[in-house]
Amino acid sequence: MKSQVGLWWLLAGFFFACFATYVVWSLIEKGEVEWIGTVGLLFSTFMAAMIAFFVQRIHRSQHGVELPEDRLDVDIDDGESEQGEFSPWSWWPLVLAAAPALGMISLATAHFLIPVAAGLLIVGLVGWVYEYYRGNFAR
Numbered sequence: 001m002k003s004q005v006g007l008w009w010l011l012a013g014f015f016f017a018c019f020a021t022y023v024v025w026s027l028i029e030k031g032e033v034e035w036i037g038t039v040g041l042l043f044s045t046f047m048a049a050m051i052a053f054f055v056q057r058i059h060r061s062q063h064g065v066e067l068p069e070d071r072l073d074v075d076i077d078d079g080e081s082e083q084g085e086f087s088p089w090s091w092w093p094l095v096l097a098a099a100p101a102l103g104m105i106s107l108a109t110a111h112f113l114i115p116v117a118a119g120l121l122i123v124g125l126v127g128w129v130y131e132y133y134r135g136n137f138a139r
Contacts, residue, residue: 001055001058001059001062001066001067001070002059002064002066002070003070004055005052005055005056005059008048008049008051008052008055009048009049009052009056011048011052012045012048012049012052015041015044015045015048016045018041018044019038019041019042019044019045022034022037022038022041023038026038087131090128090131092124092127092128092131093128095120095123095124095127095128096121096124096125096128098120098124099117099118099120099121099124100117100121102116102117102120103117103118103121
């Protein structure tokens with residue numbers, strides 16, 4: 001985790017250097033500050049610094065315990081063994097991805113499809129939650 005803290009602080013410093021360079025460059029080029037890019041780079045700096053601060057506080061609260069990813073003498077099995085339960089045969093994530101895609105397209109083109117997208121989202125959620133209660137994989 002110590003390496004992650006260092007990387008996030010390095011990224012925050014990089015964004016700050018880009019912010020300063022952008023401000024100086026826009027002042028030289030236009031004679032005034034270009035606010036959109038300046039604010040975007042400054043907020044990127046703040047976001048990277050916020051994540052770095054958070055990860056650093058978590059590392060300190062764990063009393064500096066090294067994660068398996070930070071050590072050079074570990075095997076693959078030394079990390080967390082249980083990563084969750086995944087269904088490689090499941091089609092429900094595809095349905096759940098299609099519902100918001102249809103919803104966004106319907107916002108841009110055909111508003112009457114919004115209820116269809118909402119219905120598809122509900123069907124996808126119910127199907128994904130209850131996929132282990134029916135069919136070949138019922139428990």
